[in-house]
Amino acid sequence: MNTPAPPTSRSTIRRLYRLILLPAFAVALLAGMWAAVLYQVEQERVSAHYEAVLHSQSLARTLAEHTNHLLRQSDHATQLFKLKFEETGGKLRLTEFSRPNGLLDSLLPSKLDLPLALVDADGRLIDSRSGYFAPQLGQQPFFLHHAHNSSDTALITTPIVEPRTKKWQIQISRRLNGHDGQFAGVVVMMIDPATFVEDYDRLNLDPGGSVMLISRENGIATARVDEQLIISDAIDFTAAQSGGRIGTLDEMLLARPFDAVERIYGYAEMPRYLLLAVAGNPLQTEMASFELRRERYLVAVSLASLVVLLFVGLLIQQARRLRRSTLMVSEAQEMLRAAADASMDCVYLLKACRLRSADNAIADFTLVGLNDRGAALLGMTADQARGKRLQELMPELHTHGFIEKYKTVLQTGHPLDEEFEVDFLPSGEHYWFHHQIVPIKEGVAVTTRDITPRKKSELAIRKSQAELAAVNDVSPLGLMRADAHGQCTYVNRTFEFVTGLMRSEALGENWLRAIHPGDRANLQNALKQMAVTRLPYQDTLRCVHPDGTIVWVMFKIAAMIVDKQIYGYVGTVDDITHVRKSVMALRESEARLRTIADSLPAMVAYIDSEEIFRFHNIAYEREFNRTGTSVLGKSVVETVGEARYSYLSPYIKRALAGETLTFEEEDNSDTTLRTFEVVYIPQIDEDGDTVIGFHVMRQDITAQKREKQRLLRLSQIDALTGLTNRAGFLQKLSDSMHASAQNGHLMAVMYMDIDRFKPVNDTYGHSIGDALLRAFSTRLTHTMRASDTIARLGGDEFTIIMERINRSEDATALAAKIVTAMQAPFDLDGTIVSISASIGLTFYRNEDITPAELLHQADLLLYQAKQNGRNTFRAGPPHDAASGYAA
Numbered sequence: 001m002n003t004p005a006p007p008t009s010r011s012t013i014r015r016l017y018r019l020i021l022l023p024a025f026a027v028a029l030l031a032g033m034w035a036a037v038l039y040q041v042e043q044e045r046v047s048a049h050y051e052a053v054l055h056s057q058s059l060a061r062t063l064a065e066h067t068n069h070l071l072r073q074s075d076h077a078t079q080l081f082k083l084k085f086e087e088t089g090g091k092l093r094l095t096e097f098s099r100p101n102g103l104l105d106s107l108l109p110s111k112l113d114l115p116l117a118l119v120d121a122d123g124r125l126i127d128s129r130s131g132y133f134a135p136q137l138g139q140q141p142f143f144l145h146h147a148h149n150s151s152d153t154a155l156i157t158t159p160i161v162e163p164r165t166k167k168w169q170i171q172i173s174r175r176l177n178g179h180d181g182q183f184a185g186v187v188v189m190m191i192d193p194a195t196f197v198e199d200y201d202r203l204n205l206d207p208g209g210s211v212m213l214i215s216r217e218n219g220i221a222t223a224r225v226d227e228q229l230i231i232s233d234a235i236d237f238t239a240a241q242s243g244g245r246i247g248t249l250d251e252m253l254l255a256r257p258f259d260a261v262e263r264i265y266g267y268a269e270m271p272r273y274l275l276l277a278v279a280g281n282p283l284q285t286e287m288a289s290f291e292l293r294r295e296r297y298l299v300a301v302s303l304a305s306l307v308v309l310l311f312v313g314l315l316i317q318q319a320r321r322l323r324r325s326t327l328m329v330s331e332a333q334e335m336l337r338a339a340a341d342a343s344m345d346c347v348y349l350l351k352a353c354r355l356r357s358a359d360n361a362i363a364d365f366t367l368v369g370l371n372d373r374g375a376a377l378l379g380m381t382a383d384q385a386r387g388k389r390l391q392e393l394m395p396e397l398h399t400h401g402f403i404e405k406y407k408t409v410l411q412t413g414h415p416l417d418e419e420f421e422v423d424f425l426p427s428g429e430h431y432w433f434h435h436q437i438v439p440i441k442e443g444v445a446v447t448t449r450d451i452t453p454r455k456k457s458e459l460a461i462r463k464s465q466a467e468l469a470a471v472n473d474v475s476p477l478g479l480m481r482a483d484a485h486g487q488c489t490y491v492n493r494t495f496e497f498v499t500g501l502m503r504s505e506a507l508g509e510n511w512l513r514a515i516h517p518g519d520r521a522n523l524q525n526a527l528k529q530m531a532v533t534r535l536p537y538q539d540t541l542r543c544v545h546p547d548g549t550i551v552w553v554m555f556k557i558a559a560m561i562v563d564k565q566i567y568g569y570v571g572t573v574d575d576i577t578h579v580r581k582s583v584m585a586l587r588e589s590e591a592r593l594r595t596i597a598d599s600l601p602a603m604v605a606y607i608d609s610e611e612i613f614r615f616h617n618i619a620y621e622r623e624f625n626r627t628g629t630s631v632l633g634k635s636v637v638e639t640v641g642e643a644r645y646s647y648l649s650p651y652i653k654r655a656l657a658g659e660t661l662t663f664e665e666e667d668n669s670d671t672t673l674r675t676f677e678v679v680y681i682p683q684i685d686e687d688g689d690t691v692i693g694f695h696v697m698r699q700d701i702t703a704q705k706r707e708k709q710r711l712l713r714l715s716q717i718d719a720l721t722g723l724t725n726r727a728g729f730l731q732k733l734s735d736s737m738h739a740s741a742q743n744g745h746l747m748a749v750m751y752m753d754i755d756r757f758k759p760v761n762d763t764y765g766h767s768i769g770d771a772l773l774r775a776f777s778t779r780l781t782h783t784m785r786a787s788d789t790i791a792r793l794g795g796d797e798f799t800i801i802m803e804r805i806n807r808s809e810d811a812t813a814l815a816a817k818i819v820t821a822m823q824a825p826f827d828l829d830g831t832i833v834s835i836s837a838s839i840g841l842t843f844y845r846n847e848d849i850t851p852a853e854l855l856h857q858a859d860l861l862l863y864q865a866k867q868n869g870r871n872t873f874r875a876g877p878p879h880d881a882a883s884g885y886a887a
């Protein structure tokens with residue numbers, strides 16, 4: 001298929017040409033018509049004008065002849081008068097001459113009554129008639145002419161204005177001779193030129209027509225228009241040549257017309273009298289028939305122009321329509337071509353090739369058009385394929401019956417639409433095609449679409465459907481599918497097995513029969529609810545088999561939603577009868593265990609390997625849900641907080657490592673400090689190796705702890721004096737040494753013994769001995785700091801622990817103070833007893849010795865003090881400058 005050529009200047013010119021062709025033709029035609037008509041009109045006008053001039057000229061000639069005649073007759077009249085005058089010897093007079101039916105009447109019409117005058121040889125007027133003459137005319141030019149000229153010819157003057165009457169007159173005069181031929185006078189006749197023009201009626205002038213006599217000499221003119229006589233002394237005219245069919249004529253043109261009527265004038269020269277006879281008919285009447293013809297011509301040409309314009313307009317409209325149709329056809333072709341090119345299909349246009357036989361049978365088809373996609377399928381370019389026969393292009397189309405299909409479509413006129421598989425294409429591959437054959441004029445249009453991918457995917461879908469059906473059938477779950485109205489459309493074999501309902505029975509709405517009547521209403525309500533909420537449904541229901549067996553199933557249904565519309569449901573049915581029994585048994589077991597656990601005073605919990613609480617008893621709940629929060633599902637750190645978790649974490653790690661352990665935990669989260677004994681017991685998985693969590697047993701032992709401490713304290717107190725006894729002392733000594741070793745402070749230990757206590761016992765008895773021991777301890781307590789630990793090891797032996805002493809001298813000074821204090825007598829209920837005390841004093845600061853060794857060291861120093869005479873102290877070993885003391 002071709003691509004449209006871009007617009008060029010040639011196409012623009014062509015478009016312009018198309019645009020102006022008809023209007024230009026119309027203008028040219030109209031111009032031609034009008035030019036021809038106007039030319040014809042002008043010709044006719046010229047011709048009519050010529051005719052008018054000819055007519056006027058003819059009239060002018062008639063006027064000239066008439067005037068000439070009258071003038072000649074007048075001349076003859078003077079000649080006759082002369083003759084008779086001279087015959088009568090000068091006696092003839094004008095009355096005689098002009099009497100009716102007289103001489104004058106024989107020459108001139110009597111109605112003219114021309115002025116006549118008879119002048120004698122002296123120039124005196126001797127007779128006159130019909131006009132006024134001056135009495136003396138001797139100086140008149142005519143008189144002088146005749147007086148001095150013996151010629152017998154008449155003198156005819158050019159028209160002159162008679163001074164008295166102001167009338168224009170032609171003067172005809174003749175010399176009169178006496179019997180001897182002498183000058184005897186002059187006869188003169190005056191003729192008013194108006195006389196000639198007044199007679200114009202005979203000239204057949206049109207109304208408004210004019211006749212004129214103009215003097216060639218002085219331009220004086222007399223004219224007559226209808227009944228009006230016009231005399232002018234300045235007619236300004238020019239002669240013009242007027243052309244006609246048979247030659248040219250002289251036309252008179254008045255420079256200053258004497259009225260508003262335009263006329264066509266003709267003229268005739270009267271050379272003898274220097275006169276010009278002029279006749280003119282009104283232009284309007286002369287040209288009337290021409291004007292009529294001209295109007296007809298113009299009307300005709302106007303009508304013709306209208307017809308032409310109408311015709312051309314129709315032609316333009318038709319041309320436009322034609323162009324528009326052509327454009328639409330060409331656009332449609334372009335669109336068709338573009339659609340074919342852009343089509344996903346292969347497009348072929350085939351023309352039938354018919355045999356030149358009687359039946360005109362179709363032998364083959366010629367490929368007359370195709371798109372690039374179609375050409376590619378044939379393994380060539382569109383240009384290569386176009387114009388070729390199918391037999392030549394692809395013989396397989398014949399052998400595989402395609403040509404027959406094309407023929408059938410063309411002959412029946414019914415389109416054909418089908419899918420087929422081919423293996424004879426140039427690429428050598430198998431294809432699936434869908435083609436559509438549509439009849440066109442003397443051929444067919446074939447669109448072919450490659451549907452191989454669709455076919456393959458359909459096959460794949462069928463396979464996967466088969467696979468899915470097989471999988472469904474072997475699925476341990478019963479499966480069902482329903483349409484949007486809840487009508488069952490599919491169940492698998494497991495469904496049949498679990499519910500006891502065959503597939504044929506289950507389809508439609510009968511699948512609900514599988515459900516126990518007692519559960520059916522609940523299920524139906526749930527399904528109705530589900531259509532609204534669209535949330536998946538899950539419940540445990542009972543199915544009743546035909547034999548009455550009850551099967552417990554887990555029924556799950558979910559809606560299939562596409563574009564927010566439910567188009568169906570899928571459901572699974574799981575036989576949980578056995579599971580349910582196990583679960584019930586498990587629940588019973590769990591319930592028993594829970595009852596036991598809840599009846600225990602101790603807190604019991606189970607924490608999994610992710611340190612998440614999975615179980616706890618009521619005691620635990622009471623303890624940990626004080627804030628109203630639940631610990632189940634929560635991690636230990638979330639539950640106890642970061643601080644306590646950092647304390648518990650090492651124990652948790654050990655438990656999860658498989659160690660069973662017991663530890664005490666002090667809890668001050670409440671108002672009182674409480675002590676718990678916590679036991680962690682790891683839970684080993686079934687593999688016997690992996691720790692999957694640990695059990696917690698937590699017991700409040702605050703009361704026991706207090707009792708124990710009380711007992712401990714009691715065990716460390718000397719019953720006689722209330723001081724710390726030996727056990728307490730040794731514990732304290734150990735603790736103090738540990739603290740001193742930690743913080744580096746100096747500490748001191750005194751070992752003292754009452755000197756010669758035995759004699760007191762012996763002398764005053766044991767009770768006084770006991771009293772002395774109590775008094776001694778009281779005095780000792782008063783002597784020492786409250787922070788010092790004073791203990792009675794037994795008998796009369798006392799020890800003192802002094803912690804955090806700044807200098808050893810402080811301790812030695814105190815030892816000396818004690819020795820001194822004990823020298824004062826004791827009043828024991830009236831019994832005055834005097835004793836003394838010896839002290840061994842030793843120091844400790846992070847040395848590597850045990851408490852027993854330190855005590856022994858003090859004992860040795862006590863021994864030295866005893867040895868040194870008692871009532872004194874010994875300090876050592878020398879720890880610093882204060883070494884070697886003596887009381």
Ligand SMILES: Nc1nc2c(ncn2[C@@H]2O[C@H](COP(=O)(O)OP(=O)(O)OP(=O)(O)O)[C@@H](O)[C@H]2O)c(=O)[nH]1
Nearest residue numbers: 754755756757758759761765766767769770795796
């Ligand atoms: N009253 C009384 N006497 C006791 C008690 N325990 C021990 N004794 C006596 O205290 C005496 C201790 O004597 P010793 O320290 O051995 O001797 P001493 O007489 O003090 O002599 P020196 O210590 O060497 O000065 C013994 O006679 C014991 O019987 C007691 O709880 N009460």
